[in-house]
Amino acid sequence: MNVVTTVIKSRHSVRKYKTDPVDENAIKDAVECARHAPTAMNLQPWLFGVIQDKKVLETIAQLTDHGTFITDAPLCFAVFGEKQAKYYLEDCCAATENLIIALQAHGIGSCWVAGDKKAYAEPVRKLLNVPDEYTLVSLVPAGIPADISIMKKKDLKFVEFKESFKRDSS
Numbered sequence: 532m533n534v535v536t537t538v539i540k541s542r543h544s545v546r547k548y549k550t551d552p553v554d555e556n557a558i559k560d561a562v563e564c565a566r567h568a569p570t571a572m573n574l575q576p577w578l579f580g581v582i583q584d585k586k587v588l589e590t591i592a593q594l595t596d597h598g599t600f601i602t603d604a605p606l607c608f609a610v611f612g613e614k615q616a617k618y619y620l621e622d623c624c625a626a627t628e629n630l631i632i633a634l635q636a637h638g639i640g641s642c643w644v645a646g647d648k649k650a651y652a653e654p655v656r657k658l659l660n661v662p663d664e665y666t667l668v669s670l671v672p673a674g675i676p677a678d679i680s681i682m683k684k685k686d687l688k689f690v691e692f693k694e695s696f697k698r699d700s701s
């Protein structure tokens with residue numbers, strides 16, 4: 532058993548949270564882990580917002596299509612990428628995953644909510660006063676889990692191939 536892989540495999544998207552506040556050290560550590568993600572040419576083309584203001588959380592929730600539960604989260608992270616950096620999307624996705632796994636390691640549930648390609652990316656950026664050079668990549672509401680639904684994952688044998696891909700005829 533390995534602590535890191537166990538944390539990764541025990542993570543599930545959490546969309547219902549207890550009202551308890553989230554430990555500030557855990558929040559800080561999660562952002563620390565996000566900023567340690569690999570980036571193309573080590574550009575680190577990002578900004579990480581930590582939003583705890585109830586009114587702002589409510590407004591973000593209303594702007595999204597599938598993130599209305601943000602309104603009941605004690606906090607929400609917002610990951611922004613610097614558009615000029617060629618690989619900002621990959622970089623910010625790596626950071627988002629680090630953030631989510633770090634939260635899980637601290638016993639905090641979260642859910643990746645799409646930002647990139649969404650019509651609300653611009654309104655969210657403006658709401659949070661983020662400069663125009665950046666664009667929203669992801670929103671990550673988080674809190675102590677109140678309910679967890681476990682999604683089935685494709686079996687390893689259907690998604691892994693060794694050396695060269697062969698279609699299974701059976």
Ligand SMILES: Cc1cc2nc3c(=O)[nH]c(=O)nc-3n(C[C@H](O)[C@H](O)[C@H](O)COP(=O)(O)O)c2cc1C
Pocket residue numbers: 542543544545546597598642643644645680681682
């Ligand atoms: C890029 C991306 C965008 C997502 N957007 C949303 C979203 O807008 N709303 C939501 O409830 N979940 C969203 N999710 C979470 C997925 O629905 C979830 O990861 C998937 O159902 C698998 O469940 P699991 O995270 O519990 O393994 C998103 C996940 C990713 C990676």
